[in-house]
Amino acid sequence: MTITITAFERSPDRGNGLARDMRVRWALEEVGQPYDVRLLSFKAMQEPAHLALQPFGQIPTYEDGDLALFESGAIVFRIAERHAGLLPDDANARARAIAWMFAALNTVEPPVFDRALARILERDQPWYEQRLAALEDIIRKRLDGLSRRLGDADWLDGAFSAGDLLMVTVLRRLQGSDLLAEHPNISAYVARGEARPAYKRAFDAQLAVFTAASKG
Amino acid sequence: MTITITAFERSPDRGNGLARDMRVRWALEEVGQPYDVRLLSFKAMQEPAHLALQPFGQIPTYEDGDLALFESGAIVFRIAERHAGLLPDDANARARAIAWMFAALNTVEPPVFDRALARILERDQPWYEQRLAALEDIIRKRLDGLSRRLGDADWLDGAFSAGDLLMVTVLRRLQGSDLLAEHPNISAYVARGEARPAYKRAFDAQLAVFTAASKG
8 A cells, every 4th residue: 555645736835845745755755665646736725625634725645545644743753653763762762752843843833934924925015024023033032942952963862853854844944044044053954954865855756746847 | 750840930821721831731631640830930941950851941841750841742742642541542543633733733823823922912013903814814714624624523533632632722712702703613612622621620720820829
C-alpha cells in the first residue's frame, strides 16, 4: 500500500518549498518511504471530496490504507512513530523532541507566518511599517530564545529529529530577512537542515511540480 | 514522584482559565493524576532558572522525575500517552485524535490568539477595525470547516480525546463574540467540554490561584 499525500497543483510559493507538503515529503524521505502525490487546484481543495479528508480545505493530507490524516504536524508525527530516524528511542528524549515539534508549530510559526502574510496582503496599507515592526519584535523574542537554547549544537536536542525538521521548515520563511542573519547559529542550523540529502530530494520533488505546472 | 507544572502567579486573564496551564491541569484531571503547581511572576519567567525549562520564557512547564517538558500541546500529549482516557486505543483513531491536537494548535489557535492580542494591543491603532475584520474572516473560515465536520456529534472523532480538550480550550477565547454564536453546534461543543467534571476541577484550581493573588 503506497502512501498518498496531497499538494498544490501550482504552489503560491513558486517552488520555494514553503508549502506544508514540504514537511511531509522531507519526513518521508528521511525514513526512506516512497509516496504518491495527488495535486489539487485551489478549486478542488474546497470541494466535498477534499473537505472529507481535510476539514479546512488545505494541503497536505496523508492516506495510507484505511487511514486518512490532515495537519502537517500530525502527519510528520505519524511517519516518525512508524519508522526509525525521526524520534529518539529514549522515552525522555522522545518527549523532548515532540516538545520541539509543538514549539515549531505553536510558538514559532504563528508570528513567522503572520509576517509572511502581512508582507503580501498589507504592503500597501498606511500602517504596514508599524505592523511589520510589531510582528518582527515578537519574532525576535522567539529567535532569541531559540538561539540561546541551540547554542553551538547542531540540533535542538541531541540527534536530528522531527522537531528539527519542523523548526527548519518554519524558519525558512525568514530567509533573506535580517531576522535570521542576526543569529548566525540559527542561520547555520537552517543551512544544516537544507544540506541533508533527504531535504534535497524533497525540495527537488516539490520544485519539479511547480516547474511542470509553469510549462503546462 | 509528583508532577510539577508552572503557571502565572497572577494570570492576565484574571482567572478565566485562558492561560495555557489550564490545558495541562484539565488533562491531568481527566486521567486522575495529582500535580503540584509552582507559580511564577513575569520577572521570574525571564530568569535563567525558568529559561532552562522553557526557552521562550512562557508557562506552562512540566517536570516529572528527570523529564522536563515545555509546550502545552506536548505536555498534554505526554499525559495522554502515559495514562488512559485521552487517546483511543485503536491505532487509526489515535492518529486522527493527534491530528485534531495539531489542528487546534496550528490551524485554529493562531488566528484566534491574534484576535485576542489585537483586541488588547491594537485597539487604538488606525488599522484596528480593518485588522479585526480580516482576522475574523480567517476565524470564520476555520469555524465553518470545524462546524461542518463536527455536525451533530458530541466530539470531533468518536470519544472525547486530547484533540477535543485542546480545541475546546482554544475556542473558549471566542466566548462572548458573534463568531461562536454563529455556529450553535460549536457553542454546544464548547459547553460540553466545560461541563466535564475534570474541566471544572481544573478551572476551579486555576481560579483559586488568581483569587488568592488578588487578596494577597
